Amino acid sequence: MLMNRLLSITVPALVALLLVQLSACGFQLRGSVELPPVLKSTLLQAKDPWEGVAAALRVELESSGSRITTNADEATAILRLENERSQRRVLSVGRGGKASEYELFEEVTFSLQDNKGQVLLEPQTLRLTRDLVFDENQLLGKVSEIDELRKQMRRSLARQIITRIRTSLQAHEPAAP
Numbered sequence: 001m002l003m004n005r006l007l008s009i010t011v012p013a014l015v016a017l018l019l020v021q022l023s024a025c026g027f028q029l030r031g032s033v034e035l036p037p038v039l040k041s042t043l044l045q046a047k048d049p050w051e052g053v054a055a056a057l058r059v060e061l062e063s064s065g066s067r068i069t070t071n072a073d074e075a076t077a078i079l080r081l082e083n084e085r086s087q088r089r090v091l092s093v094g095r096g097g098k099a100s101e102y103e104l105f106e107e108v109t110f111s112l113q114d115n116k117g118q119v120l121l122e123p124q125t126l127r128l129t130r131d132l133v134f135d136e137n138q139l140l141g142k143v144s145e146i147d148e149l150r151k152q153m154r155r156s157l158a159r160q161i162i163t164r165i166r167t168s169l170q171a172h173e174p175a176a177p
Contacts, residue, residue, distance in 0.1 A: 039165070044081070085106070090103075102132045103129055104153065106150065
C-alpha cells in the first residue's frame with residue numbers, strides 16, 4: 001500500500017521534471033514550425049512542383065500554415081528550387097564484381113525573393129548523402145528501402161530549406177526597440 005502511494009506521487013513528479021528539462025533545453029516535437037510572415041502565401045517554382053524535394057517542401061510549408069499558390073500576384077514570396085538531383089554511386093563491390101554498397105545523393109539549389117522581386121536569399125545548394133548496404137538476394141526489399149531512404153532525405157532537405165530561410169530572415173530583421 002505504501003509502495004503504491006509512493007509510486008503514485010513519484011511517477012508524476014518525475015514526468016513533470018522531465019518535461020521541464022526538455023523544454024529548457026529547447027527540445028520540441030518535430031512538426032509545424034513558425035514561418036516568417038513573408039512565407040504566408042508562397043509560389044513554389046520547380047521543374048516538377050509535385051515530385052521530389054518540391055513535394056516534400058510543399059507538405060512542410062502547408063503544415064506550418066503557408067498557403068501554396070500558383071498565382072504570382074497572390075504570392076508574398078517566390079521560392080525557387082533548381083538543379084534538383086538524385087544520384088547513387090557504388091562504394092564497394094562484392095564477389096562477382098557486383099555492387100554491395102551504394103552512396104545515395106540528394107541535392108537541390110534554392111533561392112527566395114519577395115513579391116516585388118527583391119532577393120531575400122541568394123541561391124544556396126544543400127546536399128545529403130546516405131550509405132546503403134545492398135544485398136542482391138533481397139532485391140525487392142532493398143528497392144523499397146532505397147525509395148523510403150530517398151523520401152526521408154527529401155523531407156530532411158525540405159526542413160533544412162525552411163530552417164535556412166527562417167534563420168536568414170531573422171538575422172536580417174531589424175532589432176526590436
